[in-house]
Structure formats: structure tokens, C-alpha cells
Amino acid sequence: MSSLNLPKTLKIIKTIGEGTYGRVYLIEEERFPNQLLALKVINVYDESAKIKAQREIEIQSQLKHPNIVKLLYSEQILTNKFLYLEHAVNGSLYNHLKINQLGMVKQKALKYFKHLASALNYLHECGFVHRDIRPSNLVIDQNDCLKLIDFGIATMYKYHNEKYMLQTACGTDSYRAPETFDIIDGTKVRPHDGIPLDVWSSGIVLVEMLTGRLPWKSAKERKFHAYKRYINGDLLNLNEFPVLATLDPSIFILLIEPMLQPNPKFRIDLAYIMNDLNILIDNLSNDKISHFIN
Known part of the structure; x- marks a missing residue:
């Protein structure tokens, strides 16, 4: 830690994670009194x-x-960029899923998913896509509010209503949309739209929250013929995807299936499912009340 050339006003409490391009620490900082912060340190060893x-x-x-x-402040000290971030005291969604290996109760999973959808709708309206939605990049604060972190591979996809097609293969394999595996030159893939990438990844995360498992093996697994047939145009056969078969039919039809469309042109925008999401959450709340009344 001494190699970081820390400011004298800063005290590292412990390491709390690894970002896309840096390590994250829990810190105290005199310039931000009476609060704990997350400090992301990125080694900017070259111009790239x-x-x-x-x-x-x-x-x-x-x-x-x-x-x-929130990003509260940033500075560079020698070859390190320091990002001072709001700290979410209840840790990452990844850690919660490790504890709840059979998944969460539907009401909590849908609540967290609503938070994620809200964050992404806002992000997309601002003209950016995240490109690395996964449980490790989602944290939970003291109010049980889910928050999005780590914009290390986020990028602009729109500026003044002019859209740009993306061509970089990036993200975490288990959560990457199928179009990002269509490599044509080194790390470049065929041009694709940005928003459907985050939609696909969010669908995977929702399945994982509900079941504790990923819906299928890695998209790079050549032997997984059912997945390959699906992304090549076959109908989704739930007999071949037992994790998906365990889902509540309403959640599968209204949320999961529209988000996990192999063709990004047919993949639903998260903004369009917010109404269905609210209905599902309300129905679960009413079912819970009815259970206690009866």
C-alpha cells in the first residue's frame, strides 16, 4: 500500500474489491469527514x-x-488515478448471491431489478452504455438500495441523438450478449447497438437473483448445443434450460424472454418493461397480504 503514495489525509481500512482496471479500498479521508468512502485506484502506466x-x-x-x-472526487498522484466514491455498506450483489445460493425471494429480486432498470434507463438517456452488468458491479447501500458501479468499460453510444455502432468485444463472458462473440478482427466484432448489450446482461442477472444460478453455460462453450441452436434462431425450449424452467411463468414471459432475445433488434428496451415490472411487484405484494389475511 505504501507504493500508492497516499495523501497524508487518507487512511486505508481494507481492500474491498477489484474493478475492471483497478483495486478498490475502503478508506477514511479527512477531506470527507464523518463518512467511509470507496477508493478506486487505477494504475495509468501508459497513455492508453x-x-x-x-x-x-x-x-x-x-x-x-x-x-x-456517486463519484465524489478524483485526482492523479504519480502513475495512479484515485477515484473517491460513495461507499455502499451492504456490499456487492455477488456476495449476497453467494450466501443465498438458491436465489432471493421474488419480491426482493424484482425490487433490485427495478433499481437496476432505473439506473440503466437513466444511463442510456445520457447517451452511455455500461457493457459490464454483473453481480460484482452492483452494490447495496444502507437503505437496501441497489446501485451500479464500475464504469471502466462504459462508453458513449449516442451524442445529440446521433447513434454510434460499437465494435469492441468486452464484458464478462457469462453475461455478454451473443453479438459480442461475433469476432471479425482480433478484439473487434461486427457493428452492434449498445443498449441491447445492457439489456441482455440485466436479464442474466435477474435469472441469477431469482434462482442463484446462471441460465446456461458459458456462451463460449462449443459443446452446449442447446444454447448455440437458440442464438442461431431456434425457439427457446425450456426442457433444455432447466434453470429457466423453474422461473415464475409471468416473470419469464414478461421480463426474461423479452430481454434474452438472441437478435438484438428484437430485444426489448428496459424502459418498456417498467410497467410490467411494477405490476409484478404489486401482485406479489397483494399475494403476500392475502396470505396473511387468509
Whole structure:
């Protein structure tokens, strides 16, 4: 830790995670009294790393939303960029899922998913896509509010209503949309839209919250013929995907299936499912009340 050349006003309490391009610490900082912060340290060892870090800072500094962790301040000390971030005291969704290996109760999972959808709708309206939605990049604060973190591979997809097609293969394999595996040159893939990437990943996360498991094996697994047939145009056969078969039919039909469409042109926008999501949450609440009354 001494190699970080820390400011004298800063005290590291412990390491709390690894970001896409850096390590994250829980800290106390005299310049932000009476609160714990998360400090993300990015080693900007060359010009490319410096540009990536600066892009992350520029994107996150623009975002003001209750379901996105705030970037409070940033600075560079020698070859390290320091990002001072709001700390979510209840840790990552990944850790919660490790404890609840059979998944969460539907009401809590849908509540967290609503928080995620709200964050992403806002992010997309701002012209950005995250591209790495997964449980490790979702944290829960003291109010049981889910928040999005780590914009290390986020990028702009729209500026002044002009959309840009993306061509970079990035993200975490188990959560990546099928179009990001269509490699045509090294790390480049066929041009694709940005928003459907986050929609697909969010669908995977929702399945994992509800069941404690991923819906299928890695998309890179050549032997997984059912997945390959599905992304090539076959109908989704639930007999071949036992995790999906365990889902509540309403949740599967209204949320999961529209988000996990292999063709990104047919993948639903998260903004369009918010109404269905509210109905599902209300119905679960009413069912719970009816259970106690009866």
C-alpha cells in the first residue's frame, strides 16, 4: 500500500474489491469527514491506460442518479488515478448471491431489478452504455438500495441523438450478449447497438437473483448445443434450460424472454418493461397480504 503514495489525509481500512482496471479500498479521508468512502485506484502506466481512466472519470462524473454510485472526487498522484466514491455498506450483489445460493425471494429480486432498470434507463438517456452488468458491479447501500458501479468499460453510444455502432468485444463472458462473440478482427466484432448489450446482461442477472444460478453455460462453450441452436434462431425450449424452467411463468414471459432475445433488434428496451415490472411487484405484494389475511 505504501507504493500508492497516499495523501497524508487518507487512511486505508481494507481492500474491498477489484474493478475492471483497478483495486478498490475502503478508506477514511479527512477531506470527507464523518463518512467511509470507496477508493478506486487505477494504475495509468501508459497513455492508453490514462485515456481509459479519464474516460471512466468523465462518464461517471456526469451521472447523478439514486441507483448509481456517486463519484465524489478524483485526482492523479504519480502513475495512479484515485477515484473517491460513495461507499455502499451492504456490499456487492455477488456476495449476497453467494450466501443465498438458491436465489432471493421474488419480491426482493424484482425490487433490485427495478433499481437496476432505473439506473440503466437513466444511463442510456445520457447517451452511455455500461457493457459490464454483473453481480460484482452492483452494490447495496444502507437503505437496501441497489446501485451500479464500475464504469471502466462504459462508453458513449449516442451524442445529440446521433447513434454510434460499437465494435469492441468486452464484458464478462457469462453475461455478454451473443453479438459480442461475433469476432471479425482480433478484439473487434461486427457493428452492434449498445443498449441491447445492457439489456441482455440485466436479464442474466435477474435469472441469477431469482434462482442463484446462471441460465446456461458459458456462451463460449462449443459443446452446449442447446444454447448455440437458440442464438442461431431456434425457439427457446425450456426442457433444455432447466434453470429457466423453474422461473415464475409471468416473470419469464414478461421480463426474461423479452430481454434474452438472441437478435438484438428484437430485444426489448428496459424502459418498456417498467410497467410490467411494477405490476409484478404489486401482485406479489397483494399475494403476500392475502396470505396473511387468509
